[in-house]
Amino acid sequence: MSHIPSRNTQLCISLAGRPGTFGVRFHNHLYDQLGLDYYYKAMTTDDLPAAVAGIRALGIRGCGVSMPFKEACLALVDEVDASAAAIESVNTLVNSDGYLKAYNTDYLAVQQLLAKHEVDPSTAFALRGSGGMAKAVACALSDAGFREGLIVARNEQAGRQLADMLGYRWQAELGDLAPPMLINVTPIGMAGGPEAEQLAFPETAIAVAERVFDVVAMPARTPLICRAEALGKPVITGLEVIALQALEQFVLYTGVRPTAAQIDAAVAYARGA
Known part of the structure; x- marks a missing residue:
């Protein structure tokens, strides 16, 4: 500078x-x-x-x-x-x-991105995470009219609280479910972190998803984003x-x-x- x-x-x-x-x-x-x-x-x-x-x-x-x-x-x-x-x-x-x-401004950014990418509010989603950023993303989805959502969080208290607040469901793991939109709001895939090389969702769920959204920004192309792009899925990146x-x-x-x-x-x- x-x-x-x-x-x-x-x-x-x-x-x-x-x-x-x-x-x-x-x-x-x-x-x-x-x-x-x-x-x-x-x-x-x-x-x-x-x-x-x-x-x-x-x-x-x-x-x-x-x-x-x-x-x-x-x-x-x-x-x-x-x-x-x-x-x-x-x-x-x-x-x-x-x-x-x-x-x-996380909330404001997610609202803008949902509109920019023309994501249909009727799309069901699974959001992994239950912290402050997960709240911002989930509330932006709810306020944009997304009604069918699943909060996936290992922390049952925080996960249930977020799900109940917005009228969504909670599960500790995604399991065999394969919703059309997958959203990662955890540090999984973050460069330098302990889970930097891991996928936030199972391969089977990514394969059938219609859209993948990862809020991790560093790297811009996380393992989840790379896998989704390789399968030709539309993505929204943390960048x-x-x-x-x-x-x-x-x-x-x-x-x-x-x-x-x-x-x-x-x-x-x-x-x-």
Whole structure:
């Protein structure tokens, strides 16, 4: 980046259990291209209340929130946007003169992608996962009119709670079921993780699925996405999700919406392309 931070630079950060580089590269690239006096840095913490208090006290303009902090942030802010309130999960904090408002741009991104890919709401789905991101995806599906859904989660309490909240079913494993749409909202397939080489769903279910959606963004082509593409299935990738949610964060922090060409260039830069 050619921009050198000054004492007037607006700082934005992210908090994650395992900080990544996509947001850093995406946001800083756009700040540079648009001539905005902002700087973005990825961080982690062992003390979330102190970290959020620091955001407020130090005038940090915005903060992206990732696992495992998405739900715990709710009690630490002044206001919760509708995008985060219904699903009790946060991925974005915006600081306006010490007043913290929480949003969920994951939810907004998934809503946009379902419309972009013209996914029929009558499509039955199985969603694997029960954490904060799973809530965002499941609520986006429910609000888009998807009524026939199965939550697959080994954590029975969290899985049942999510399913009951939205009128879906719960199972610990997919078993022999083969719904038309498979959605992975777990770290399975994530680069560097213990399950990086694994498939989130059985081969048999992938073979008969009509569409596959994986929210894991790194790598963009997870084992699940690669297998689905090899079988000629339409896919929605985690890269699409992370790009859209990062864009909406950028707009919330700066009030500026980049052009489509600027966004594409930022995504390519963030991927190291």
